[in-house]
Amino acid sequence: MENTFQLVKNIIPPLTSKKHKGQAGRIGIVGGCQEYTGAPYFAAISALKVGADLSHVFCTREAAPVIKSYSPELIVHPVLDSPDAVHEVEKWLPRLHALVVGPGLGREDALLKNVEGILEASKARAIPVVIDADGLWLIAQQPTLIQGYRKAVLTPNHVEFLRLLEAVLTDPVDSSDRRGAGLRLSQALGNVTVVQKGEQDVISDGEQVLECNLQGSNRRCGGQGDLLSGFLGVMVQWALHAGPEKMNGFSPPLVAAFGACSLTRQCSHQAFQKYGRSTTTSDMIPEIGPAFSRLFET
Numbered sequence: 001m002e003n004t005f006q007l008v009k010n011i012i013p014p015l016t017s018k019k020h021k022g023q024a025g026r027i028g029i030v031g032g033c034q035e036y037t038g039a040p041y042f043a044a045i046s047a048l049k050v051g052a053d054l055s056h057v058f059c060t061r062e063a064a065p066v067i068k069s070y071s072p073e074l075i076v077h078p079v080l081d082s083p084d085a086v087h088e089v090e091k092w093l094p095r096l097h098a099l100v101v102g103p104g105l106g107r108e109d110a111l112l113k114n115v116e117g118i119l120e121a122s123k124a125r126a127i128p129v130v131i132d133a134d135g136l137w138l139i140a141q142q143p144t145l146i147q148g149y150r151k152a153v154l155t156p157n158h159v160e161f162l163r164l165l166e167a168v169l170t171d172p173v174d175s176s177d178r179r180g181a182g183l184r185l186s187q188a189l190g191n192v193t194v195v196q197k198g199e200q201d202v203i204s205d206g207e208q209v210l211e212c213n214l215q216g217s218n219r220r221c222g223g224q225g226d227l228l229s230g231f232l233g234v235m236v237q238w239a240l241h242a243g244p245e246k247m248n249g250f251s252p253p254l255v256a257a258f259g260a261c262s263l264t265r266q267c268s269h270q271a272f273q274k275y276g277r278s279t280t281t282s283d284m285i286p287e288i289g290p291a292f293s294r295l296f297e298t
């Protein structure tokens with residue numbers, strides 16, 4: 001794993017006085033509905049805390065005031081359930097470096113239809129997309145939406161991964177062979193990167209497999225995956241910007257995913273050392289800076 005940490009270090013843009021606001025990352029989160037406001041908040045704040053300059057949330061009308069009230073740092077657009085949602089998001093796309101689609105999105109048909117349009121518009125502009133949570137529900141219904149799009153990264157948990165396997169692979173596959181199953185799924189999706197979260201995170205782009213088994217914690221409180229998706233939104237565009245020559249033969253999304261997984265686990269580890277059983281995802285947020293320094297700035 002040591003060498004892979006070096007690859008992540010190579011993609012981190014230096015902090016210098018020569019840059020203007022926005023150059024380290026402008027990220028959009030697509031998600032947030034009546035039931036779920038925490039998930040898009042976690043994804044959006046983690047993007048900022050890892051180093052993005054601006055973090056936008058595109059959510060439903062009802063969810064917006066709630067998400068805004070969590071943080072003055074987020075830019076919140078209450079557009080996702082509007083009749084022209086796709087256009088409302090599309091007009092921001094030229095100003096965004098990456099999208100994270102799914103945290104707290106819910107599964108309402110009308111919203112998923114809008115997200116379909118947003119994904120098509122993002123692909124047309126070659127914008128990297130991280131797809132998580134209910135975004136993966138949509139992909140399981142319609143895998144062709146991201147088929148062959150190498151700037152897409154999927155971040156399924158255990159259940160979401162099994163759902164994708166079932167939807168995408170025609171032959172039976174032994175899901176207990178996590179490396180083999182991840183490789184097969186990625187290949188079947190045309191080399192979309194797949195991050196299988198779990199006791200070890202298994203990451204594959206259909207050609208290679210990386211595993212992240214950095215010590216995390218035994219707390220499984222909700223929201224940790226949302227933090228991961230926000231980190232990845234930022235890191236995937238850092239990695240693509242750094243270019244393949246800095247990757248030692250790995251693809252940029254693979255290196256970015258390894259970085260995001262490591263950082264999530266390190267934050268979980270540090271928060272658990274302080275709060276033990278009472279650790280929640282909110283306790284991981286103040287750990288982002290120290291965890292990042294520890295892993296990538298030493």
Ligand SMILES: NC(=O)C1=CN([C@@H]2O[C@H](COP(=O)(O)OP(=O)(O)OC[C@H]3O[C@@H](n4cnc5c(N)ncnc54)[C@H](O)[C@@H]3O)[C@@H](O)[C@H]2O)[C@@H](O)CC1
Pocket residue numbers: 035036037038039040102103104105106133134157158159160222223225226
């Ligand atoms: N504070 C919030 O607003 C949060 C909202 N969330 C949102 O909640 C929505 C549903 O996400 P879920 O992740 O619950 O997905 P699902 O609704 O597909 O539920 C998966 C279920 O499987 C269970 N499960 C997880 N790991 C398992 C394992 N290894 N073996 C067996 N069962 C397992 C979970 O407890 C969960 O009940 C998404 O929109 C998500 O973003 C979550 O991100 C958590 C935090």
Ligand SMILES: Nc1ncnc2c1ncn2[C@@H]1O[C@H](COP(=O)(O)OP(=O)(O)OP(=O)(O)O)[C@@H](O)[C@H]1O
Pocket residue numbers: 133156157158197198199200201216217218220221222223224225226227228261264265
């Ligand atoms: N058994 C485990 N041991 C150690 N770390 C784990 C374990 N399971 C998951 N993780 C870590 O927890 C983080 C979130 O993964 P998880 O599977 O809980 O995602 P999720 O269910 O999508 O979370 P969320 O509640 O945000 O939707 C990842 O960094 C993953 O590495």
Ligand SMILES: [Mg+2]
Pocket residue numbers: 132133157225226
């Ligand atoms: Mg999740």
